[in-house]
Amino acid sequence: MINVAIMGHGVVGSGVAEILINHPKRIADKVKDEVNVKYILDLRDFDNLPYSHKFIKDFNVILNDPDIQIVVEVMGGCTFAYDYVKACLLAGKSVCTSNKELVAVKGAELIKIANDKNVNFLFEASVGGGIPVLRPMVQCLTANEITEITGILNGTTNYILTKMINDNQSFSEALANAQALGYAEKDPTADVEGFDACRKICILASLGFGKHVYPEQVATKGITDVTLEDVEYASRLGYVIKLIGKARKLDNGNVTASVSPTLVSRSNMLSGVSDVFNAIMIRGDEVGDVMFYGRGAGKFPTASAVVGDVIDCAKHLKARKYLFWEDPSEPFVTDSSKDITKLYVRVKTNNTKALCEKLVEIFGNISYIKNDAENEVVFLTENDIEQVLLCKLEALHGIESIRTLHVID
Amino acid sequence: MINVAIMGHGVVGSGVAEILINHPKRIADKVKDEVNVKYILDLRDFDNLPYSHKFIKDFNVILNDPDIQIVVEVMGGCTFAYDYVKACLLAGKSVCTSNKELVAVKGAELIKIANDKNVNFLFEASVGGGIPVLRPMVQCLTANEITEITGILNGTTNYILTKMINDNQSFSEALANAQALGYAEKDPTADVEGFDACRKICILASLGFGKHVYPEQVATKGITDVTLEDVEYASRLGYVIKLIGKARKLDNGNVTASVSPTLVSRSNMLSGVSDVFNAIMIRGDEVGDVMFYGRGAGKFPTASAVVGDVIDCAKHLKARKYLFWEDPSEPFVTDSSKDITKLYVRVKTNNTKALCEKLVEIFGNISYIKNDAENEVVFLTENDIEQVLLCKLEALHGIESIRTLHVID
Numbered sequence: 001m002i003n004v005a006i007m008g009h010g011v012v013g014s015g016v017a018e019i020l021i022n023h024p025k026r027i028a029d030k031v032k033d034e035v036n037v038k039y040i041l042d043l044r045d046f047d048n049l050p051y052s053h054k055f056i057k058d059f060n061v062i063l064n065d066p067d068i069q070i071v072v073e074v075m076g077g078c079t080f081a082y083d084y085v086k087a088c089l090l091a092g093k094s095v096c097t098s099n100k101e102l103v104a105v106k107g108a109e110l111i112k113i114a115n116d117k118n119v120n121f122l123f124e125a126s127v128g129g130g131i132p133v134l135r136p137m138v139q140c141l142t143a144n145e146i147t148e149i150t151g152i153l154n155g156t157t158n159y160i161l162t163k164m165i166n167d168n169q170s171f172s173e174a175l176a177n178a179q180a181l182g183y184a185e186k187d188p189t190a191d192v193e194g195f196d197a198c199r200k201i202c203i204l205a206s207l208g209f210g211k212h213v214y215p216e217q218v219a220t221k222g223i224t225d226v227t228l229e230d231v232e233y234a235s236r237l238g239y240v241i242k243l244i245g246k247a248r249k250l251d252n253g254n255v256t257a258s259v260s261p262t263l264v265s266r267s268n269m270l271s272g273v274s275d276v277f278n279a280i281m282i283r284g285d286e287v288g289d290v291m292f293y294g295r296g297a298g299k300f301p302t303a304s305a306v307v308g309d310v311i312d313c314a315k316h317l318k319a320r321k322y323l324f325w326e327d328p329s330e331p332f333v334t335d336s337s338k339d340i341t342k343l344y345v346r347v348k349t350n351n352t353k354a355l356c357e358k359l360v361e362i363f364g365n366i367s368y369i370k371n372d373a374e375n376e377v378v379f380l381t382e383n384d385i386e387q388v389l390l391c392k393l394e395a396l397h398g399i400e401s402i403r404t405l406h407v408i409d
Numbered sequence: 410m411i412n413v414a415i416m417g418h419g420v421v422g423s424g425v426a427e428i429l430i431n432h433p434k435r436i437a438d439k440v441k442d443e444v445n446v447k448y449i450l451d452l453r454d455f456d457n458l459p460y461s462h463k464f465i466k467d468f469n470v471i472l473n474d475p476d477i478q479i480v481v482e483v484m485g486g487c488t489f490a491y492d493y494v495k496a497c498l499l500a501g502k503s504v505c506t507s508n509k510e511l512v513a514v515k516g517a518e519l520i521k522i523a524n525d526k527n528v529n530f531l532f533e534a535s536v537g538g539g540i541p542v543l544r545p546m547v548q549c550l551t552a553n554e555i556t557e558i559t560g561i562l563n564g565t566t567n568y569i570l571t572k573m574i575n576d577n578q579s580f581s582e583a584l585a586n587a588q589a590l591g592y593a594e595k596d597p598t599a600d601v602e603g604f605d606a607c608r609k610i611c612i613l614a615s616l617g618f619g620k621h622v623y624p625e626q627v628a629t630k631g632i633t634d635v636t637l638e639d640v641e642y643a644s645r646l647g648y649v650i651k652l653i654g655k656a657r658k659l660d661n662g663n664v665t666a667s668v669s670p671t672l673v674s675r676s677n678m679l680s681g682v683s684d685v686f687n688a689i690m691i692r693g694d695e696v697g698d699v700m701f702y703g704r705g706a707g708k709f710p711t712a713s714a715v716v717g718d719v720i721d722c723a724k725h726l727k728a729r730k731y732l733f734w735e736d737p738s739e740p741f742v743t744d745s746s747k748d749i750t751k752l753y754v755r756v757k758t759n760n761t762k763a764l765c766e767k768l769v770e771i772f773g774n775i776s777y778i779k780n781d782a783e784n785e786v787v788f789l790t791e792n793d794i795e796q797v798l799l800c801k802l803e804a805l806h807g808i809e810s811i812r813t814l815h816v817i818d
Contacts, residue, residue, distance in 0.1 A: 019552055019695060030551050124549060130696035132541075132549030139548075140533060140541030142439050143428055143716035269702060272681040286428060286713035287539035287703065293678060294699030304695035307552035 001034045002314045005062040007084060008075035009042040009055070012098050012125070015303025016072055020310070021051055027307070031314040038068060063087055070313050072306060073097040082106050089113045089121060094317060096309035098125035098302055104199035108212040108327040118319045122309035127153065127200045128278050130301030131294035132308075134207055137282055138322050144284025146208040149247045150408065153200040153259075155276035155296045156184045156191035157223050157243040161261075162274045164231050165240055171226060183276055193222035194243060194259040201245030201257055204280065209255050211328040213247065219336045221260040230261075230405070233346065233378045236369060239263035240271045244408065248339060258336040262406040263344045263380075270408075337386040342407040345393060346378045348400040355398055362392050375400075380407055410443045411723045414471040416493060417484035418451040418464070421507050421534070424712025425481055429719070430460055436716070440723040447477060468493055472500055479722050481715060482506040491515055498522045498530060503726065505718035507534035507711055513608035517621040517736040527728045531718035536562065536609045539710030540703035541717075542689050543616055547731050553693025555617040558656045559817065562609040562668075564685035564705045565593045565600035566632050566652040570670075571683045573640050574649055580635060592685055602631035603652060603668040610654030613689065614666050618658055620737040622666050628745045630669040639670075639814070642755065642787045645778060648672035649680045653817065657748060667745040671815040672753045672789075679817075746795040751816040754802060755787045757809040764807055771801050784809075789816055 004020065006013055020027060020037050027035045039062055040046075040054045062068055063084075071088045073095055075081045081102045085095050090113060097103065102110075103126045114121035124134050128151075137146065152158050156178055163174035175192065178184035190196045198220040205213040223243050234241050244262035249255050264271045269291050273279040278296025283289050295301040312320075349355045352370050355377050359368060368379035381389050393402060413429065415422055429436060429446050436444045448471055449455075449463045471477055472493075480497045482504055484490045490511045494504050499522060506512065511519075512532045523530035533543050537560075546555065561567050565587055572583035584601065587593035599605045607629040614622040632652050643650050653671035658664050673680045678700050682688040687705025692698050704710040721729075758764045761779050764786050768777060777788035790798050802811060 015695075023552075026554065027552070130693075131699050132545035135549050136541035136545045136701075139721065140544050140714065140717050142720050143432075143436070143713040145435065269678075269681055272678055284539075284713065286424075286709040286716075288710055290540050290701070290703030292545075292699070292701060295697050300695040301697055304552040304693065305549065307695075308549050311551050312548065 001036050002031065002069055003036050003038040003067045004070045004072060004310060005039040005041065005068045006037060006072040006074065007041040007059070007062070008073065009040050009044070009046060010074065010076070011299045012302045012306065013040070013042070013072070013074040015299040016074060016306050017051065019300070019303055019307045027311060030311050033314065035310065035314055038065070059084055063091055068093055069317055070094045070096065070310055072310060073099055073102070074306065075099070076101065078102055078105055085110060086113065089117055089119060092117050092119055094120035094313045096122045096306055096313060098123070098306050100126040100196070100199040100203060104202040104215050107203065107206055108325060111324060112326070115319055115321055115324070120313045120316070120319055122313060122323060123203070124309050125302050125305035127203050128280055128292065128294065129296040129298060130305045131278060131280070131292050131296060133280050133292045134323060136292065137208060141282065141284050141287060141290070144286045146282060146284055147249050148283040149201070149204045149208050149280065150270065151201065151204065151245050151280035152242050152270055152273050152278050153197040153245045153280070153296065154191055154243060155278055156188065157197070158273065158278070159183050159276045160192070161223060161226070161241055161243065164226070164228060165235070168228060170228060171224065192224050194220045197243055197245045197259045201247055201259060205247035205255060205257050206325040207323065208247065208282070209249055210325050211332045212325055213255065213257050213333055217257065217333040219258040219260070223261050226261050230346065233369060234263045234344070237263070237380060238266050239407065240266065241405070242270060242273070244406070250334060250339070254332055254334045256334050256336040256339040260406050262408055265409040268408060337390070339386060340383050341386045342383045342409070343381045343386070343389050344378070344405040344407050345381065346376060346403045347396065348376055349398045350375065350400060351398045352377055355396060358396055362395055410445050411440065411478055412445050412447040412476045413479045413481060413719060414448040414450065414477045415446060415481045415483065416450040416468070416471070417482065418449050418453070418455060419483065419485070420708045421711045421715065422449070422451070422481070422483040424708040425483060425715050426460065428709070428712055428716045436720060439720050442723065444719065444723055447474070472496055477502055478726055479503045479505065479719055481719060482508055482511070483715065484508070485510065487511055487514055494519060495522065498526055498528060501526050501528055503529035503722045505531045505715055505722055507532070507715050509535040509605070509608040509612060513611040513624050516612065516615055517734060520733060521735070524728055524730055524733070529722045529725070529728055531722060531732060532612070533718050534711050534714035536612050537687050537689055537701065537703065538705040538707060539714045540687060540689070540701050540705060542701045543732060545701065546617060546691055550691065550693050550696060550699070553695045555691060555693055556658050557692040558610070558613045558617050558689065559679065560610065560613065560654050560689035561651050561679055561682045561687050562606040562654045562689070562705065563600055563652060564687055565597065566606070567682065567687070568592050568685045569601070570632060570635070570650055570652065573635070573637060574644070577637060579637055580633065601633055603629045606652055606654045606668045610656055610666055610668060614656035614664060615734040616732065617656070617691070618664050619734050620741045621734055622656065622664065622742055626742040627666040627668060629667070632670050635670050639755065642778060643672045643753070646672070646789060647675050648816065649675065650814070651679060651682070653815070659743060659748070663741055663743045665743050665745040665748040669815050671817055674818040677817060746799070748795060749792050750795045751792045751818070752790045752795070752798050753787070753814040753816050754790065755785060755812045756805065757785055758807045759784065759809060760807045761786055764805060767805055771804055
């Protein structure tokens with residue numbers, strides 16, 4: 001029998017408990033041994049659950065119980081989660097977590113401890129909820145050099161943008177709807193400002209490129225200032241606006257990483273990813289682009305990924321070491337504005353005609369949307385270094401305001 | 410050092426050889442040991458290759474060399490491939506193959522031999538080329554009961570249908586184009602008649618449901634009689650026509666499996682899969698739908714999946730047993746016409762008015778397209794058992810010809 005402790009009985013934690021407790025045969029068939037949930041750590045009381053006798057409030061009970069071989073951390077946040085997970089790994093217990101903040105901020109350190117102690121630190125659920133993506137990237141694509149990772153990594157913002165695109169709702173209307181449906185939290189900051197997507201692209205980039213990319217190294221921009229006018233212009237140009245997390249390996253071995261609202265061509269599979277769904281596109285030098293798609297959040301989708309890790313752990317209690325990256329000893333992340341991109345440019349001007357003439361002078365024979373009613377000109381640049389494009393835009397005359405967004409074809 | 414033999418130096422085999430020989434450091438870093446291609450078996454001569462000294466013509470050299478621990482089978486077909494693979498497994502050598510026919514026809518037997526001999530039999534490349542799908546299904550989704558698998562499994566037919574849909578080319582024009590581009594073979598039977606997709610849905614269903622589903626148990630229909638009129642009607646109804654392989658678990662534990670041209674709703678992610686791309690949608694009871702997308706064929710995409718298997722094998726020379734199914738002891742596959750589906754129905758009639766009246770009488774208040782110029786009526790049924798729907802259609806009067814296709818929303 002393998003004993004498991006679950007730390008946290010929120011949305012994901014209760015899902016993990018229910019799957020493990022309600023499907024003992026399914027789990028045992030896979031593990032070839034019984035998996036027993038011995039403790040559930042939560043400060044709240046859950047007296048009416050059939051498994052309420054398993055609840056404890058003191059972390060030390062888990063830490064000091066030599067029977068506990070696997071600890072599931074689904075508390076979220078970095079403070080307690082970090083202390084507890086570190087203590088468990090140091091005590092020789094394997095840890096499975098869905099906590100993207102913990103992995104994005106402390107991943108390299110915790111992976112090193114797990115390897116030193118010869119136990120597992122698994123976190124498939126931290127990116128894309130129930131979508132298999134981390135294991136497939138390192139196992140199935142292992143013959144490839146990963147060169148680029150592009151993803152719709154946050155369901156809340158994708159739901160909001162879908163409502164703006166399909167139902168013409170404003171950002172604030174769509175956000176209110178998402179909150180009413182439980183897709184967005186009361187304080188939606190982490191989602192709409194892109195912080196959640198930032199943590200996920202950190203994890204993907206760290207794993208794909210082998211060295212830790214930290215959240216503060218990722219240029220992160222949320223969707224709060226995306227307007228229905230942007231959505232409409234994008235549509236006229238053949239694009240939809242998505243919050244895209246992107247990481248790319250440069251020729252010198254460094255990487256860039258960013259999160260930003262981005263125009264995605266309708267011919268790109270990512271453009272079809274709607275509502276709360278997530279998708280991650282991974283480019284390998286041999287395989288080209290492969291995409292993984294599914295529910296990026298939710299109780300049972302995310303819990304099923306955590307339980308997948310628990311089963312893997314239970315089958316291989318000694319460290320398998322396939323989820324691995326290290327702290328970079330030298331600067332590893334390059335400012336993403338030094339990378340090549342295409343830009344969507346929307347200019348308010350007091351003279352659309354003069355601006356369009358200047359545009360052709362600077363950028364050559366490009367097409368643009370001239371909206372005289374709104375005194376606006378909208379166009380897409382060619383691919384170039386972002387800083388170079390921004391310099392060229394400074395040469396435009398008669399600009400009242402200018403707005404740029406990334407574009408992927 | 411781990412010694413590998415490659416059997417077959419065709420498209421995929423040469424890709425495997427090139428990746429293994431050209432990227433020794435990348436492979437060694439993953440395996441923590443050197444991987445050496447010792448022999449390549451092919452009856453043809455390849456005198457001008459930098460590795461031409463590795464070629465042999467006698468299989469027994471591989472079989473009788475105790476240094477060879479891993480054999481890559483990329484010959485295709487079932488005759489020699491089966492004899493050679495079986496002999497290798499019996500001799501205690503692990504085998505990695507991209508040969509879908511071999512796995513679909515002989516999988517259960519070969520898996521059993523591999524397990525008995527405690528060696529690996531891996532075949533990630535047999536479905537979806539370079540797309541990671543078999544390992545993710547059994548490893549990452551392991552906490553789920555798989556209930557349904559739906560896929561666009563053949564790049565050639567998807568390319569042909571894409572040309573019919575987007576460029577209004579007839580089936581034969583599109584086929585000729587596919588042949589000119591090397592996407593279709595001179596004899597395109599295996600692709601356009603659905604046999605290739607049939608083998609792949611057999612492998613997916615066998616792995617997902619745990620018992621061998623054989624090709625002859627799968628109702629298989631190709632795309633040769635799909636017309637531009639069908640494509641046009643589908644479009645008016647909000648659908649695109651794709652060749653879909655589908656397998657479903659029934660409530661009694663049995664499964665159904667089919668391959669057929671199918672109307673796919675534009676709101677379904679599979680509808681956006683164009684050209685030679687493949688995608689596999691897997692439904693789990695906890696995770697819902699997840700989809701895997703990418704290049705389903707081609708030299709390096711497929712070879713990269715084979716090399717991924719070789720690396721996995723080299724890291725774990727003893728059987729890992731995670732790709733597993735057995736021969737069913739009792740009947741396991743139910744005729745797919747006993748399963749629930751929605752149908753596209755296209756009727757030629759000598760009296761469209763009378764037919765539409767009868768239609769409403771039988772099916773209730775459904776909408777239809779009445780094309781008087783062509784004496785045709787087209788409609789979609791509700792979901793019901795296919796045999797029941799076909800019985801109801803028999804009650805329609807004045808039918809000159811009738812055509813039905815499956816529909817998925």
